[in-house]
Amino acid sequence: MVNTYEETEVAVEKRFVPKPLDINADIAWAKINKDILRSLERPRPIFWVIFIASFALFLVGVSCEVYQYQTGMGVANLDNPQMWGLYIATFIWWIGMGHSGTLLSALLHIMHADWRKPIYRYSEAMTTFTLLTAALFVLVHLGRIWQFYYVVAYPNERWTWPNFQSPLVWDATAIGTYLTSSLLFLYIGMIPDLAICRDNAVGIRKKLYTFMSLGWMGTDRQWANFRVTYLTLACFLMPLAVSVHSIVSTDFAASQQPGYHITSFPPYFVAGAIYSGLAVIITLFIVLRYTFRFEEYMTMPILEKLAKLTFAAGMVWTYLNLIEYATTWYGNDMYAKQALIYRATGPFAPEWWLMNFLGSVLPFALTFKRVRASIPVMLFMSIFINFGMWLERWMIISPTLAHGIYPWTWDDDQWPSFIQWGIVAGSFGWFNMLFMLYCKIFPSVSMYEVKEMLHERRFFKSTNVATARDSAINPDLAVEGGLAS
């Protein structure tokens, strides 16, 4: 029984604070600016270690590509029937990984999930850079880079037939749309923060931020337009992200190749994309948190939510994976069934079983709070899950092509050459380098949205406590269906 006003207040505060706060609600707004802006100037030394290592990897990739360009595609050990190999597998992996950033940001924005606010910016940037990295593989895979423009279908005087019936053309259109739209979504969301950077920068940085912030002053008219624009873009980007990866899946599903011609491929690809994207968001979360001293913003409750979401995505992916196996098995198409058996028992069996373990079994560890609460364990978990998802793409491409309809085309011995591995490694260097540069030049945590998050928290808390206190003191004031009930 509570008696005094103060006791009542404490009691209702204990009772009605809805859930643990994702970040400390008492951080001063000026401190938010200071902390995030400091990340643009003085990251921890590990930043330079990552950057230099990434640059070295990138050089490895460039050297391999130059060698392949000079010598010919033979050095990649790509030939019929294995004409795609690691290049296209990694291309799909990068494309897929990019889907979670923007998709998650848009989805959580529409659902008003405020825990997205400290992490959405770098996730969107990740999308942009993964798409740029993926695009490199189209060039690398071509071999004859100077003839790239032949790929783009357009009516022209050479009378090249623009084959709009080909999923590859849909793919190019969809990815182009996604890249430019994601870039605009990222940029528009960044304008208020660029204005903060402009107000605090000097020299060439000030010029850059002044140019990019477009004279933003935070007026009520600008905010009103901003709110509508950002929400509208989020609404467009959600179906776009789903459409892009389902279109990527039609590159395979629309073919007659056994192992590719599967109805569930579009949702399977989308689920895989979200799953691997979430895993990489966790990896980058941990790296940025340490490198840029974001411990106060990228907090453990947010990491825990990401881990739960990853587990959910992993289970969706597992279900769709099992559905694929089941329909192939019970569908009794001789060729498709043989392709499945070949994957599980042939020369690619170790990779296939490892993929299933990393993608479907390992995420069960995320159900344990101790795992979710440990940063080193989460770092390794996210990397291993992503490795599993990379294996998944490889297992879609290579074993299937190695074991087609006609036995005389079968080929078990085309293991990727060092050139292929080198270029794949180079793509990681390229991505890391671009991403780390981005984080050094632009704020990777949204300052104004973190402030909004705190503002809403304070407002929510004070409103709830006030309402609850009123209703506890005088039950007649209780809001119908509200907190007092």
Place this chain on the structure above:
Amino acid sequence: MSKSHMLALFSDFDQASEAIRDLKSSNFEGFKLDDVTLKSPIEHPEIEELLGKRPVYVRIFTFFGALFVPLLGFLFVASSQATFLLQPKGGKPVIPLPPNFVLTYEFFILGGVYMTVLGFFISAKLPMKRNKLYNARVSEDQIGILIKAEDAIMPAIKDLFTRHNPLEIMGGDN
């Protein structure tokens, strides 16, 4: 009668909204609420209760972009295919609808997104030259009220602001 600008900075939104509420009820001659601008580090949609709804034309752009760009896209694709009218297609249609719908859908998104962004720039008047009466603290943690009013009533407005304990008042002296 010449007009000038004044910017008052407040430490929080509640103080600033109280000042605007007072300003609204003061009925200064020749003063319009349209001439009041709130500058804030975050969005405060609740200010619309005091200042009225601000014009947002973004959705009009979105509507037209999402309507016409896919139509143009479909025509672009179909006309490309129709260029090859005389080429043998092995029984396949010259303008195949299902794949064209996939591409039209992408154009729908593309048109919607691009026109929304264009609408944002036009409706929010971006890029714009920054007003001289700008304080960087507005992008940090303070709330600014920018007023455009006739010189004759500026001192009265300044007095009103002063009653609400502003952190700083800039301008208002022509």
